[in-house]
Amino acid sequence: LTQSTTARMLLLAALTYRPTRTPLRSCQLAPYMQQPQEVPAEGGEVLLVATGLAQTFDGQRYPFRDIELSLARGAKVGLVGSNGVGKSSLLKVLVGADAPERGSVKLSRDVQLAYVEQDPTLPDGALAEEFFYGSELPGFAALREFSAAAAEVEAGGGEGVAARLQRASDAMDASGAWALESEMRKLCERLNVRSLLRSEATSLSGGQRKRLALAAALLAKPDVLLLDEPTNHLDISGIGWLEAEISSLRDTAVLLVTHDRAFLSAVAREIVELHGSSLWRHRGSYEDFLEAKQARLEAQGQQAAAARNLYRRELAWVRKQPKARESKSKSRLERFEGLAATVAAAPPPPQAVELEAGMQRLGTSVLRFEAASCTRGKRNVLSGFSYDFSRGDRIGLVGPNGAGKSSFLLAVLQQLPLEGGRVVAGETVVYGHYSQEGLQVDDGEKRVLAFVREAVADGHEAQRGEGGRLGGDEAERRAGQLLRQFLFPQHRWATPVGQLSGGERRRLQLLSVLAKEPNVLLLDEPTNDLDLDTLAVLEDFLLAFQGVLVVVSHDRYFVDKASSQLVERSTASPEQAPGTCPQVCLQLFVLGGDGDVRRWPDSFTRWVEWKRLQDKQRVTGSTRDQQRAAAAPSAPPPPAAPPQPQASEPAAGKALSAFEERRLASLEGELAALGDAEAALQQRINTFDAARDGYSDLQDWTAELETLQAKVADTEERWLALAERA
Numbered sequence: 001l002t003q004s005t006t007a008r009m010l011l012l013a014a015l016t017y018r019p020t021r022t023p024l025r026s027c028q029l030a031p032y033m034q035q036p037q038e039v040p041a042e043g044g045e046v047l048l049v050a051t052g053l054a055q056t057f058d059g060q061r062y063p064f065r066d067i068e069l070s071l072a073r074g075a076k077v078g079l080v081g082s083n084g085v086g087k088s089s090l091l092k093v094l095v096g097a098d099a100p101e102r103g104s105v106k107l108s109r110d111v112q113l114a115y116v117e118q119d120p121t122l123p124d125g126a127l128a129e130e131f132f133y134g135s136e137l138p139g140f141a142a143l144r145e146f147s148a149a150a151a152e153v154e155a156g157g158g159e160g161v162a163a164r165l166q167r168a169s170d171a172m173d174a175s176g177a178w179a180l181e182s183e184m185r186k187l188c189e190r191l192n193v194r195s196l197l198r199s200e201a202t203s204l205s206g207g208q209r210k211r212l213a214l215a216a217a218l219l220a221k222p223d224v225l226l227l228d229e230p231t232n233h234l235d236i237s238g239i240g241w242l243e244a245e246i247s248s249l250r251d252t253a254v255l256l257v258t259h260d261r262a263f264l265s266a267v268a269r270e271i272v273e274l275h276g277s278s279l280w281r282h283r284g285s286y287e288d289f290l291e292a293k294q295a296r297l298e299a300q301g302q303q304a305a306a307a308r309n310l311y312r313r314e315l316a317w318v319r320k321q322p323k324a325r326e327s328k329s330k331s332r333l334e335r336f337e338g339l340a341a342t343v344a345a346a347p348p349p350p351q352a353v354e355l356e357a358g359m360q361r362l363g364t365s366v367l368r369f370e371a372a373s374c375t376r377g378k379r380n381v382l383s384g385f386s387y388d389f390s391r392g393d394r395i396g397l398v399g400p401n402g403a404g405k406s407s408f409l410l411a412v413l414q415q416l417p418l419e420g421g422r423v424v425a426g427e428t429v430v431y432g433h434y435s436q437e438g439l440q441v442d443d444g445e446k447r448v449l450a451f452v453r454e455a456v457a458d459g460h461e462a463q464r465g466e467g468g469r470l471g472g473d474e475a476e477r478r479a480g481q482l483l484r485q486f487l488f489p490q491h492r493w494a495t496p497v498g499q500l501s502g503g504e505r506r507r508l509q510l511l512s513v514l515a516k517e518p519n520v521l522l523l524d525e526p527t528n529d530l531d532l533d534t535l536a537v538l539e540d541f542l543l544a545f546q547g548v549l550v551v552v553s554h555d556r557y558f559v560d561k562a563s564s565q566l567v568e569r570s571t572a573s574p575e576q577a578p579g580t581c582p583q584v585c586l587q588l589f590v591l592g593g594d595g596d597v598r599r600w601p602d603s604f605t606r607w608v609e610w611k612r613l614q615d616k617q618r619v620t621g622s623t624r625d626q627q628r629a630a631a632a633p634s635a636p637p638p639p640a641a642p643p644q645p646q647a648s649e650p651a652a653g654k655a656l657s658a659f660e661e662r663r664l665a666s667l668e669g670e671l672a673a674l675g676d677a678e679a680a681l682q683q684r685i686n687t688f689d690a691a692r693d694g695y696s697d698l699q700d701w702t703a704e705l706e707t708l709q710a711k712v713a714d715t716e717e718r719w720l721a722l723a724e725r726a
Contacts, residue, residue: 044073047111047224047253048094053103055089061491063089065277066103071224071253076246078268078286079257082487083503083531085274087257088118091226094255107224114222118229118257118502118529120213122201128209129197131216132184139180140220142171146181151198180219187215190241191234192401206437207233207401218245225249227256229502231263232528235401236554236608237615243267259527259535261286262556362391362519362547363428367412371421373595374411381407383595384421389520389548396559396604397552399591405552406436408591409522412550432518436525436552439509444498448488451497452479452511459516478515486511487534502529510538519547527555559588559604613702617685667719674712681705 050069056062063086071077081087092098094105095115107113114135122130133144146168152161172178188194191211196204204212210233217225225246231239243266246254255272258264264271264286271282271289280296282289367389374381381404397405410416413431414423441451457475483493486507492500500508506529513521521542527535539561542549553559588600588607600607685701 045108046070046072047108048105048113050094050105051103053090053093053105054101055086055093055098056101062101062277064274064279067277067279069094069272069279071255073223073253074250075253075255076267076269077253077255078264078271079255079274080264080271080289080532081274082533083507083529084492084501085531087274088228088501090274091115091117091228091255091257095226111224112220112222113224113226114217114220115226116210116213116217116228116230118232119206120209122209124202126201127197128193128199128201128204128212130201131209131212132197132219135216135220139175139177142168142175142177143181143184146172146177184215184219187219188212191215191238214242221249221252223252225252225254227254227258229258229529230256231258231260231554232525233401234554236398236556236611237400239263239554240608240612259530259532260555260557261532261535361428363426364391365424365426366391366393366548367426367429367520368424369411369421370424372411372418372423373420374407374416374418376404376407376410376416379404379407379593380595381416382411382597385595385597386421391548392546394542394549394587395551396588397550397591398554398559398588398600398604398607400593403591403593404595405591406524408589408597409433409524409550409552412520412522429520430516430518432513432516432521434510434513434521434523434526436528439497439505439512441497445496447494448497448500448508449476449479449483449493451508452483452515455479455512455515456482482511482515503531503534506530507534520550521545521547522550524552525554526551527553527558556605556608614685617682617702617705664719664722667715667722670715671712671719674708674715678705678708678712681708 048069048071050067053067053069054062054065056065067090079087079090089098093100095113096105097115097117120131122128122134126134129147133140133147146165149161149165149168153165172181185194188197191214193208193211193215196208196212201209214227214230217227230242234242239260243263246256246267254267256267268286270284271286273280273282273289273293280293282292284292369382369385369387372382372385379402397408399405407416411418411423413433414425453475456478460475480493483490488504488508492504497505497508510526510530526538530538535555535558539558542551543561551559588602588604590598590600590607592598681701681704685705
């Protein structure tokens with residue numbers, strides 16, 4: 001259509017508009033813009049149906065209102081939305097933990113539902129094993145009783161303990177719970193929580209409780225699984241394992257809230273966005289969702305702009321009309337009132353957090369580690385580590401859980417005592433530390449504005465020394481500015497900090513760190529609980545940040561973007577082979593947990609690929625060694641007695657010829673040589689150093705190893721065929 005035709009159609013639509021209770025966002029638009037009356041997930045049999053759900057905590061603001069949602073068997077759905085929009089609240093309503101203001105949630109007959117909340121807890125005094133034994137699902141009652149009886153036996157219980165254990169064992173037999181116990185043990189070992197089962201839940205960290213709750217939910221094999229930020233507190237190998245686990249749940253409907261875009265892309269086949277109190281459905285991957293959302297918002301903006309333009313023209317007409325003519329234009333005035341209601345109901349233009357890359361001046365001397373060694377508990381964090389941080393360094397810390405990444409940050413802050421060497425910080429260094437533990441507030445009733453005002457004043461005083469503290473009016477003005485930048489609406493400024501959502505508390509924590517205008521920024525899992533829009537803006541802020549940045553994160557997208565830095569080929573490390581350092585490199589420190597810190601001058605994603613390949617080769621090599629050991633016993637078997645001839649049995653295998661005997665001896669020599677070559681190549685792969693060897697070398701070695709292993713397998717088969725007849 002031409003622009004003039006489109007304008008006439010919009011004008012006609014406005015003049016014939018009749019007001020209804022349906023807001024502007026529900027008008028009939030293109031398919032990707034429609035707010036469906038029901039948002040079904042792809043899959044088979046419908047297991048859960050939510051109808052007309054609405055929730056409010058003050059009677060005025062609604063996280064969601066009159067929404068419809070259904071989950072079908074096998075569906076994998078990602079739920080996204082801004083911090084504080086109500087994603088966790090919706091999950092709690094769906095699972096029955098909270099009652100909605102109105103609406104209903106119905107489950108099909110015999111459907112089992114499991115839920116892992118953002119911060120799982122148990123009652124005071126409860127043991128961590130209650131994450132498993134507290135379930136009402138089949139088999140768990142028998143497992144709970146057997147565990148209690150076994151614990152009583154171990155404690156040297158009195159009379160009747162043996163009988164109780166026997167009854168519990170019989171119940172385990174009857175319910176088939178032995179397989180459940182075995183699977184529980186495997187899950188706990190995989191998530192590194194098996195040793196925590198007999199600990200009091202209140203003594204565990206948030207990450208430990210989260211992994212226990214996740215293991216219990218997966219063990220239950222429910223029909224419907226609801227997950228709130230499941231990747232928090234998992235290392236990269238754990239996230240990869242969880243991706244595979246969820247993808248393998250063919251008969252389970254999964255609805256998950258996550259900030260991890262790589263995880264979301266790998267798992268979800270449909271994205272549902274909670275926006276403006278409504279649900280919006282987007283079929284396909286996370287990338288498809290981004291494209292569709294952009295088109296939806298652009299079309300919504302165009303439609304809202306057209307409605308506002310028509311409203312302004314109608315308003316001008318109304319103001320020009322003499323009172324005597326009002327009766328003759330009653331119908332048009334009614335249409336104007338309806339148009340005004342439409343404009344008022346239109347959602348505001350989308351906003352984003354705007355972060356300014358403010359920082360204190362940073363001198364030429366920044367931070368230097370000189371042969372630093374330190375431990376934390378029984379863990380060796382650093383062993384003779386040396387590095388000279390420079391302005392503009394962007395470093396990602398990676399490694400498995402427990403490798404000491406958070407402890408490394410404490411060493412940078414000089415809060416971890418050194419056992420050798422030293423750490424030297426420049427006089428102009430101002431630290432900003434975003435802790436993994438989250439926002440620490442002594443008084444949960446403190447209002448948001450008061451909290452930020454204190455953070456601003458403290459930061460200003462720390463920068464300028466005594467007498468540099470901001471006055472009350474100036475601190476409040478700056479605090480209000482920061483709150484608006486971080487998208488805290490003014491009606492939330494008086495909210496107690498303890499009542500903020502998990503994502504809002506994380507955003508407030510980030511605000512309090514950046515209020516100091518640090519020039520050395522240490523971020524420990526900053527992506528946990530932040531919404532996707534805030535993450536994108538934080539990434540852009542970090543790219544503009546001119547100080548030193550050290551990031552601990554398992555979010556591949558975030559680390560790849562946040563730790564990127566321009567490295568001239570002429571300034572590449574002498575350890576790097578010529579041509580192995582691309583123009584844009586990533587500076588990663590890989591912590592192995594033994595005090596060793598290796599530099600990886602490439603992306604986090606490439607390191608993950610290399611690590612998975614290395615793990616695969618290690619398993620393959622171990623399996624091959626076991627097969628070889630089984631095929632070639634260390635001592636020859638004793639000679640067997642000559643078999644007695646049987647009339648109906650075939651004759652024994654023909655003895656080896658002289659040529660075959662020589663061939664057998666030759667094959668044994670070949671196997672020994674191939675084994676040595678395989679071990680040497682495997683050792684080269686295991687000790688791969690990207691700064692020295694280059695990624696292409698690793699690919700060549702891997703291909704060579706696969707060829708060599710195939711040759712070993714073929715040679716072993718020929719050796720076995722002859723050895724059985726020898």
